[in-house]
Amino acid sequence: MPITSTAFARTTVLLLLAGALALFGIVAASLWLVERTNAYTEEVIAAQQTRAATSGLLTLMQYAETGQRGYLITQEAAYLEPYELARSRVPEQLGRLRALFAGHPAELATLDEIGGKVDAKMAELAESIALVQAGRTAEAVELVRTDRGKAVMDSLRDDLRELILRIDGGIRAAVDGTRSTADALSWAVILGALLIAALAGGSVWISFRYTRDLVAARQEVQELNFSLEERVADRTADLARANDEIQRFAYIVSHDLRAPLVNVMGFTSELEVCLATLQRYVETTEAAPSVEAEQAAEARLAAFEDLPEALRFIRSSTTRMDRLINAILKLSREGRRTLTAERIDMGAVLETAAASVQHQLQAGDGTITVEKPVPNIQSDRLAVEQVFGNLVDNAVKYLDPARPGRIVIRGREEGGRLVYEVEDNGRGIAPQDHERIFELFRRSGPQDRPGEGIGLAHVRTLARRLGGDVTVDSALGRGTIFRVILPRRADGPAARPVAAA
């Protein structure tokens, strides 16, 4: 199914939107997961600090004990240094631990317990050192031997180790969390990438299909165009052929129709000759006494009325037929004549046409004028002369006897073509006859003027052969304007002979 442009646009936009959403989702998920990773990392760092602080406390306590033991053995103040260091640092270390465990009430409770044990141990150490300093070393050793300090120290050590173990558990959990968020992040990225790839693939596929459809459609249009041109050329050739055939047909018909007509007319003449003989015979014999009066009257009727009447009809009809055939022949010859374009002084041509009817007009007080200047033309002289000769003759022939004739000829250029007008104030042409008058043997209005209905058909044939046309604009009883539209130069294909003779 072909994709429509709207469907294509809609699908593409939807795919782009989905791609953007997927990208946004990936970014959001990544941000959130990175945030989580940060949180886990901070947790780990905090836990490690706690762990360090816790083991630091244990180390300090061991320092203190080590210092006490050394001093007890040697009674030298130098061995007290670790003890002094530890004693000064322990409260600080405890305070730090308390701060680190601020968010964990359970651990704070443990820390209180540890703090108690640290105080107890430190008190035991201080007591033994004070006894040594007082010179009561044996008492101090006795104090140690009570195992009171050792028990406190052991319990403290266990507590701290337990705490460290718990912290280590927390660290492991945080690391695990970090790892799982990293995994989730990679999955989100992979899934998002897959989704985006699928969407991109989809839109690429749709674009490809759409483009393919477009290309196919364009190809189809091109093919149609090409075949259209071919068809037009074919039709034109057909028309030219048909026109050719019509011309040839007209020529042959008119030509071959003349042959039998010669016979009809010839034998009519022969009959007339016979008739004359017959009439002489009737005249000489009708007076003879042997002929019955009735028979003589019948013979007279036949010889002087019936036969001449029949012959008259045959003759008038054949004469008319002869004129019609001659008209067709003339038109067909005109169609076969080769036209040659030359520069024509239209003013002179129109003046000549006007002058040829001048004497006819003068009888009825009429006038004919050529409104100069008129544009000159490059065309076939004889054809142009015949066109305007016919139009002027027509204008004179159909003037209204009720008013003096006024015939005006003018010309102008209009849109690259030349328009010549022959205007009269004659009897005019009824609207329904405006096209008919250009047909062969058709005439308009009362048939009271001589003519065969050839002139305008001839004019139109000529005008069209010259690459132009002739139109009429007329109102019954007011007058007529014939407009001859001709190309400035009659050198187009229309100026070529219609049929090769």
Place this chain on the structure above:
Amino acid sequence: MNAAAQAVTIIMVEDDEGHARLIEKNIRRAGVHNEIVPFTDGTSALEYLFGKDGSGQVSAGRGLLILLDLNLPDMTGVDILAKVKANPHTRRSPVVVLTTTDDQREIQRCYDLGANVYITKPVNYEAFANAIRQLGLFFAVMQVPEID
């Protein structure tokens, strides 16, 4: 050489019998009394002129004047004209082309082929009768060579 052989025979090749009759009538009116042999098609006319063998030998001793129409049912008169003027026996016989065609190229072609006279049949009967009568008068004073 007998008298019959010396008399000129008018060969009229005209497919329209009416025309043939009218032509004959008007030639007679001009006072021409020669024998007129009419043919309505080209084939029989050629057979008469050139014989069954087509050599033209058959026309030897004849004095012929050929009246030729160009529009024939079986061939064009131009073909007959060409054959007559190409044959050594008949080429000197005068040929009068009498036809309806007034096409300039056709007229030129006929004269090129050796036609002696070309007449376009007038459509108007008066003119037609007149033309034929004048042609008859022309025939009356014309010398026609005897075929070898």
